[in-house]
Amino acid sequence: MSILLDVQNLKVAFPNRDGDYVEAVRGVSFALGRERLGIVGESGSGKSQTGRAILGLTAPQARVSADRLTFDGIDLLKASPAERRALRGARIGMVLQDPKYSLNPVMNVGNQIVEALQAHRKVGDREAREQALAMLAAVQIDRPARVFDLYPHEVSGGMGQRVMIAMMLIAEPDLLIADEPTSALDVTVQLQVLSILDRLVAERGMGLIFISHDLRLVSSFCDRVLVMYAGRVVEEIAAADLGAAQHAYTRGLLSCLPRLGEHRHPLPVLSRDPEWAR
Amino acid sequence: MTALFTDRPGGRTSVRLRRFAGALGRFLGAVVLTYLGLLAVTFFIGRVIPIDPVLAIVGDRAPEHVIQRVREELGLNLPLWKQFVIYLGKVLQGDFGTSVLSSNPVMQDIRRVFPATLELATLGTVIGAGIGIPLGVWAAVRRGGIADQLVRVMALIGYSVPIFWLGLMALVVFYARLGWVGGPGRIDVVYEYTVTPWSGIMLLDTAIAGEWEAFANALSHLILPASLLGYFSMAYISRMTRSFMLNELAQEYIVTARAKGLSESRIIWRHALRNAAVPLVTVVALSYAGLLEGSVLTETVFAWPGLGLYITNSLQNADMNAVLGGTIVVGSVFIGLNLLSDLLYRTLDPRTRAR
Incomplete structure (x- = not known):
């Protein structure tokens, strides 16, 4: 499989009040083809910052460094802001967590999709509208023409997230980073949105980085899983082999998952060893 | 919001229109009430301040019967609520009375x-x-x-x-x-x-x-x-x-x-x-x-x-x-x-x- 994204020793550090830098991501390495990679970890483990660093959306005061950070042969660290912007949306898309906050409240959803397309393609308004409607249909929205004119507060969470997916896929990127795309949704809607995402990623042969804290979701949905702890990858494992995970942290996460009919007293608690963060 | 998606096509416009009319009605009501409040406040300010509008017109050396007559002409002998109603009527017609200083109608000033x-x-x-x-x-x-x-x-x-x-x-x-x-x-x-x-x-x-x-x-x-x-x-x-x-x-x-x-x-x-x-x-x-x-x-x-x-x-x-x-x-x-x-x-x- 050809390598789409190559990340070697990625570090992201934020300045604190004293001017020292605190590392949120501390040397993450992985390579990605056109496959589905899951990144799991608890809050603050650096999984989201890893995704944002790839897109070039890290806050300006932060420091990003890596031995290698290439996308399809393009050195992202050496690329100019304009070059990185040209990649965003067009070749790398990102789905954010909560459509309530991640859609512009004063612009109707159709125009937000159109805008994503017109940022990268010279497409007339009418043609762009047609494509946006087709994209809305592709994310299984029933009456696209009607939904096109709705504002974000007028759509449900599940529909909002489908709009978000439509917006990020309309320019046909090669890689999609989904940052907790279903965490803000009702459980019943989660599966629906995931299956749409799954189908589109498969149809278009895209690479996918699926960031989540839901281990079970990731293992059923991805080919490979990175387990992150305190800014580092502690284990990389094929999703199918997750049950045979070696690392104590991964096993701890797994044993947190409840099973029907199981009695557990006391509840298992995640153990954390400062050694893992070394 | 679910109703928006389930109602018949075209229903949305009439719903919007009706809602707009309702909002407009509430809004106009609020404007009228605010205006009444404003006029009540200005009216009572005019009554409680220690300036006698009669004296301002006739001067402080006028004889008692002149003062009395002017007071009646101004309607100051009437009950307060009646005065307020009269005041409201005048203001609605754009009549703010006459300015003592310029002797023009206040509206003109x-x-x-x-x-x-x-x-x-x-x-x-x-x-x-x-x-x-x-x-x-x-x-x-x-x-x-x-x-x-x-x-x-x-x-x-x-x-x-x-x-x-x-x-x-x-x-x-x-x-x-x-x-x-x-x-x-x-x-x-x-x-x-x-x-x-x-x-x-x-x-x-x-x-x-x-x-x-x-x-x-x-x-x-x-x-x-x-x-x-x-x-x-x-x-x-x-x-x-x-x-x-x-x-x-x-x-x-x-x-x-x-x-x-x-x-x-x-x-x-x-x-x-x-x-x-x-x-x-x-x-x-x-x-x-x-x-x-x-x-x-x-x-x-x-x-x-x-x-x-x-x-x-x-x-x-x-x-x-x-x-x-x-x-x-x-x-x-x-x-x-x-x-x-x-x-x-x-x-x-x-x-x-x-x-």
Whole structure:
């Protein structure tokens, strides 16, 4: 499989009040083809910052460094802001967590999709509208023409997230980073949105980085899983082999998952060893 | 909201129309109530202040029967509620009584002074918002940069330097020394009677009459006080714009816009400012209303025959009809601008549209 994204020793550090830098991501390495990679970890483990660093959306005061950070042969660290912007949306898309906050409240959803397309393609308004409607249909929205004119507060969470997916896929990127795309949704809607995402990623042969804290979701949905702890990858494992995970942290996460009919007293608690963060 | 999706096609329009009518009804009700409140307050102020309107007319040496007659003519012997009803009726017809000071109907005086203030306040607000908003945006985008410092210093000066001092200094420099602008007053005496005061707004009247020389002269008189007021509102508006923009730029939808690969200018102007515009409407409207009240100090320094000067003069001369008339105008300005900003809210923010 050809390598789409190559990340070697990625570090992201934020300045604190004293001017020292605190590392949120501390040397993450992985390579990605056109496959589905899951990144799991608890809050603050650096999984989201890893995704944002790839897109070039890290806050300006932060420091990003890596031995290698290439996308399809393009050195992202050496690329100019304009070059990185040209990649965003067009070749790398990102789905954010909560459509309530991640859609512009004063612009109707159709125009937000159109805008994503017109940022990268010279497409007339009418043609762009047609494509946006087709994209809305592709994310299984029933009456696209009607939904096109709705504002974000007028759509449900599940529909909002489908709009978000439509917006990020309309320019046909090669890689999609989904940052907790279903965490803000009702459980019943989660599966629906995931299956749409799954189908589109498969149809278009895209690479996918699926960031989540839901281990079970990731293992059923991805080919490979990175387990992150305190800014580092502690284990990389094929999703199918997750049950045979070696690392104590991964096993701890797994044993947190409840099973029907199981009695557990006391509840298992995640153990954390400062050694893992070394 | 589910109903929006399940109802028959076309149902949405009629639902929207009905909701709009309801909102309009509620809104008009609120306006009427606010007006009643305003008039009640002005009425009772007129009754409780220790100025006898009869004495103000007849003088304090008039014989008792004259005082009594005038009192009855003014309706002051009637019960208070009856007086209020009569007062309401008169005000609704635009009758604010006669000014003791000018012996004109107060309405006529206000027609003369209000356009002067309107012209000054409008240009002041155009300058204040026209420069203040872009400056505030710039300050927010380049946080900690030159523009940010400039906005900070400007706002500091705006808050701390008295306007009359700055006005006098501006007159000394730009009028007396450099001769770049016209001095006090609205227009040079030469042009004073060449133009018929159709609207009372000098720029409009001279433009309609095609008297471009007079127009230029009026503008040269207007520009300095308007810039001065504009400076103060700019100081405020730019600070507020900055803080609204900082708030919007930190929102998640900005991350989305970046992830889509939009240009920075589109993100700033079309996404962030478009959202910041909603609270900005209130800020600009309030600042405009503040200027429309008439700024006594500026009007005094520039000998500008506006509302602020009129109300202050009337107050000092116990000319209560004029004061109350002026107060009603100021109140109406506030109500009107509230109405306007409400309408703007509805156009700018889909979430506030009839629910």
